[in-house]
Amino acid sequence: MNICVIGTGYVGLVTGVVFADLGNDVICVDKDEKKIELLKAGKSPIYEPGVEELIERGIEEGRLVFSTDINESIKRSEVVFIAVGTPSLPSGESDLSQVEEVAKSIALSLNGYKIIVNKSTVPVGSGNNVRDLILKYRNGKNDFDVVSNPEFLREGQAVYDTLHPDRIVIGATNHSAALKIVELYAPLERPMLMTDLASAELIKYASNCFLALKISYINALSQLCESVNADIALVAKGMGADSRIGPSFLQAGLGYGGSCLPKDVAALIATSQRFGCDASMLKAVQVINTEQPKHFVDKIKKALGGLDGKTIAVLGLSFKPNTDDLREAKSIEIIRYLLSEKALVKAYDPAAMENFKRFHPTITYANSPYDAAQDADAVVLITEWNEFKQLNLDRLRSVVKQPYLFDGRNIYDPTRVRRSGFCYEGVGRAHNGEAIE
Ligand code: UDX
Numbered sequence: 206m207n208i209c210v211i212g213t214g215y216v217g218l219v220t221g222v223v224f225a226d227l228g229n230d231v232i233c234v235d236k237d238e239k240k241i242e243l244l245k246a247g248k249s250p251i252y253e254p255g256v257e258e259l260i261e262r263g264i265e266e267g268r269l270v271f272s273t274d275i276n277e278s279i280k281r282s283e284v285v286f287i288a289v290g291t292p293s294l295p296s297g298e299s300d301l302s303q304v305e306e307v308a309k310s311i312a313l314s315l316n317g318y319k320i321i322v323n324k325s326t327v328p329v330g331s332g333n334n335v336r337d338l339i340l341k342y343r344n345g346k347n348d349f350d351v352v353s354n355p356e357f358l359r360e361g362q363a364v365y366d367t368l369h370p371d372r373i374v375i376g377a378t379n380h381s382a383a384l385k386i387v388e389l390y391a392p393l394e395r396p397m398l399m400t401d402l403a404s405a406e407l408i409k410y411a412s413n414c415f416l417a418l419k420i421s422y423i424n425a426l427s428q429l430c431e432s433v434n435a436d437i438a439l440v441a442k443g444m445g446a447d448s449r450i451g452p453s454f455l456q457a458g459l460g461y462g463g464s465c466l467p468k469d470v471a472a473l474i475a476t477s478q479r480f481g482c483d484a485s486m487l488k489a490v491q492v493i494n495t496e497q498p499k500h501f502v503d504k505i506k507k508a509l510g511g512l513d514g515k516t517i518a519v520l521g522l523s524f525k526p527n528t529d530d531l532r533e534a535k536s537i538e539i540i541r542y543l544l545s546e547k548a549l550v551k552a553y554d555p556a557a558m559e560n561f562k563r564f565h566p567t568i569t570y571a572n573s574p575y576d577a578a579q580d581a582d583a584v585v586l587i588t589e590w591n592e593f594k595q596l597n598l599d600r601l602r603s604v605v606k607q608p609y610l611f612d613g614r615n616i617y618d619p620t621r622v623r624r625s626g627f628c629y630e631g632v633g634r635a636h637n638g639e640a641i642e
Pocket of ligand 1: 461
């Protein structure tokens, strides 16, 4: 199939390279010339395992090209994917200007029947708006259909998620357009769900907000665990063993970040309010997520007897492991709190330090976890990169000034850490370790 994907962010680029790998002819389009130059040279502008290999293979085999010429790319394609950004406006609503701009370009480039597939996360009703815009601006009477095909990929495992989705949602008003998209995904042999446009659009928000809700639920409970000396990891294990609940997204920590969950919660609140529906549950999800980092820093402050002049080693800056993405990363807020209390921060992250300098240029950046911990009053883990999971605790203990380890993602066994001579505090874990022994 001849496909064009407009927007080469995480969603667009990964979708494009995977479709090319499945044997389609794909043009990935972006207005950012530097990005397109990089991609033409076989380089990925995003840090994402497996993407660069697929770019190289697609280019070599002649099935994948990159272009800044949106009109020409649309003309050559029978299926056009919209995968541009929909950032949050201050009101929490999504800024749809990029989607609308693309819809106008599609309208002006229609030279035959095309299927327009929306992959950007857009509020309910946006598919109809895209259709109306194309009808308003289209050249001649060429026919088209609009399909909603939300994306559920996670950063850090975007290629895997695109190849092995739990489900593929295809929302359309025209059955034969939907079937064409079914055909495109058929090689993946994954479950597909055909719906109307509005339901498909809502499935995306409903899913992401439910994940955010699970995280805030467990984080709210983690605070109770600290008060009653229970261990949230055991509580989550016990809950997750119930097949109706399931174990995933019950990892207590510093709260959710990233490009999707915070934005999607805000957008669903805005949509609910626009239609006069109650959004109080989602607002509570947001409040808990905002409070979690502050609560964590308060614990550090209390344990150290104040933060003024204390050196804090921060391990992990990206919003989650295996990415250099800092969007809504909890590290930004936590370091802001630490600095406002006059602490000195030494940070280490395997991939995100360069990007982080934009937020906090004046902190010290270290070469390794041990370098960060040198003479520190406390070691604070924010992102659970694999390389932090097996730290040599004796070595760490030998370089720090004071043996405090604050584990913001509960990756360490408290008993083992305490045996190495550290005072350990996780999130929602028994203070004295008695529940673990
Ligand atoms: C998310 C959705 O999972 C994905 O389906 C959607 O397409 C985009 O948004 P992503 O933002 O890449 O993906 O990351 P994800 O792995 O879902 O983690 C989101 C945040 O939640 C991270 O900050 C992570 O640290 C946090 N998290 C996740 C928890 O705090 N606890 C958990 O149990 C799981």
